[in-house]
Amino acid sequence: MFGVDVYKSILICVSELQRAGDDGANEICVPGTIRLFQKHLSELEGIYYLDPPTRYQQQNVTSVVEVNTIGELLANQLPSLL
Numbered sequence: 001m002f003g004v005d006v007y008k009s010i011l012i013c014v015s016e017l018q019r020a021g022d023d024g025a026n027e028i029c030v031p032g033t034i035r036l037f038q039k040h041l042s043e044l045e046g047i048y049y050l051d052p053p054t055r056y057q058q059q060n061v062t063s064v065v066e067v068n069t070i071g072e073l074l075a076n077q078l079p080s081l082l
Helices: 031-040 070-081
Strands: 009-013 017-020 024-027 044-049 067-069
Touching: 009 070, 031 044, 044 070, 067 070
Parallel strands: 009 044, 044 067
Antiparallel strands: 017 024
């Protein structure tokens, strides 16, 4: 719509949790959705979490999109995205 390389998009997440009963939570990771998003909707420059899910740190996800902490984004990577 706006042309290539006009805008850069990133996704910032706090967590991916689903309530499990009254006292628990399950981590929900859907890396396949990230691959589909990259392929069919829009390219993300990176995904940043307070605490990245372990599954997102695997090579078959990081080869599609960079996954890192919000701290790393703020401390080191933000200037390169501007």
